[in-house]
Amino acid sequence: MFKKKNLIGKLWLKYRDYHKYKQYKWELKNYTEQEALNFFMGDERLDTQEKIVEVAKKEGLLNIIHSGNAGDVIYALPTIKKIAEVTGVPVFLYLRLNQPLPDPIFSNKPHSMGAVMIGNGTATKLITLLKTQSYLSDVRVYENQKIHIDLDFFRSKTIPLTNSNIARWCGYVTGVTPELWRPWLFVEPDTTFNDKIVLARSERYRNSTIDYSFLKNYDNVVFLGIPAEYEDMKKHIPGLKLHDTSSFLEMAQIIAGCRFFIGNQSFPYSLAEALKCPRILEGYYHVPHVIPEGENAHDFYFQNHLESLVKRLNQAGQPKN
Structure with a gap:
């Protein structure tokens, strides 16, 4: 059983046997984390x-x-x-x-x-x-x-x-395993957006190496988000249109009905992930805690990859002659 040492004991161990001292530090870290877990979870908590x-x-x-x-x-x-x-x-x-x-x-x-x-x-x-x-x-x-x-x-x-x-x-x-490859949000798609690329990019969690100005070559891009985010993106995509949604339900319906969605780690992307619509996630190096899973999922860290995905998904969504 692990036993915590006092300050003198730790210093003595460090002086006598540095390898055992490092092992002790590792065990102490695990012990501390387990104590915290026991405190927060407790025997009565529904954790299975x-x-x-x-x-x-x-x-x-x-x-x-x-x-x-x-x-x-x-x-x-x-x-x-x-x-x-x-x-x-x-x-x-x-x-x-x-x-x-x-x-x-x-x-x-x-x-x-x-x-x-x-x-x-x-x-x-x-x-x-x-x-x-x-x-x-x-x-x-x-x-x-x-x-x-x-x-x-x-x-x-x-x-x-x-x-x-x-x-x-x-x-x-x-203690319940979610089925992340399946949709978990269900709304009636807004089919008036089925030829649109829907873009949302919050000011947080941005990949600084990515340039969205290439989207000015697409005339079917619509932005969802707050005015400050839109004005920032419009600097790079002059013809970008803002669709001002009145509710989260409307936002979800638009995303569900669009040709495909592009976004960074933000609320609109969470809707796209939940709906499992065709979607592209802008990867963020420092906190990669949004992981696309299941059908129609794409993510990227590099410019050429993004441009390739947009071209391919846009062509795939076009009606066949």
């Missing part, structure tokens, strides 16, 4: 599929909570969907509002959603979208309801958030 099924049978429903961001909630859905499938009980999702936004990971740009993870305005848009999903019995703002599964435990610093798949985080804390 078997525990969740047992409680679901007893309670007849499951209440799940998440604090956001909006994209994080979208990436939690495949785990929630799987929980609904394996338990067969009504699943209610609650959004905990106005939690402070954590410090950004490798980004000095402000989050487009503001200083909190989910505020009232974002929650309203998100709830409207999520209420359309058949595996969710309802989606509500949290008001001290009894909660069975708190998905915020993925932020307990027991998961490497900078280099693991964001869509698996909630699977790790629940």
Whole structure:
């Protein structure tokens, strides 16, 4: 059994046997992480599929909570969907509002959603979208309801958030494996966009080596996003058109109906990934935690690769004579 040493013991070991000292440091790190895990998870936490099924049978429903961001909630859905499938009980999702936004990971740009993870305005848009999903019995703002599964435990610093798949985080804390190769968001596609390339690029998580100015040669590119993001991209693509969406549901319908989608790690891309529409992800070197999976998935780190993908997907989507 591992036993922690006091300061004198550590210094003595380091002096006497540096190899054993390094081994001790490694064991100490594992011990500390396990202590943190035990503290955050606890014996009563529903951290396996078997525990969740047992409680679901007893309670007849499951209440799940998440604090956001909006994209994080979208990436939690495949785990929630799987929980609904394996338990067969009504699943209610609650959004905990106005939690402070954590410090950004490798980004000095402000989050487009503001200083909190989910505020009232974002929650309203998100709830409207999520209420359309058949595996969710309802989606509500949290008001001290009894909660069975708190998905915020993925932020307990027991998961490497900078280099693991964001869509698996909630699977790790629940012990339920999501089926990421399948769609987990379902909307009616807006077919008026079926000849459009939809582009979204937030100011965060940008690959600085990529130049989108080649898209000026395409007359079917539409931008989704906030005005500041659009104005920045218009500098490189002068003829770029902005489509101002009124809701997240409308945004999802547009992405579902487009010829293909291009985006970096952002909320619009989370919708594209959930829908499994033809999509291209701009890879971000420092925090590669968005991993395209399943049908129609593409990602890139280099300019020529991007241009090749755009040309190929645009040609593939054109009607045949």
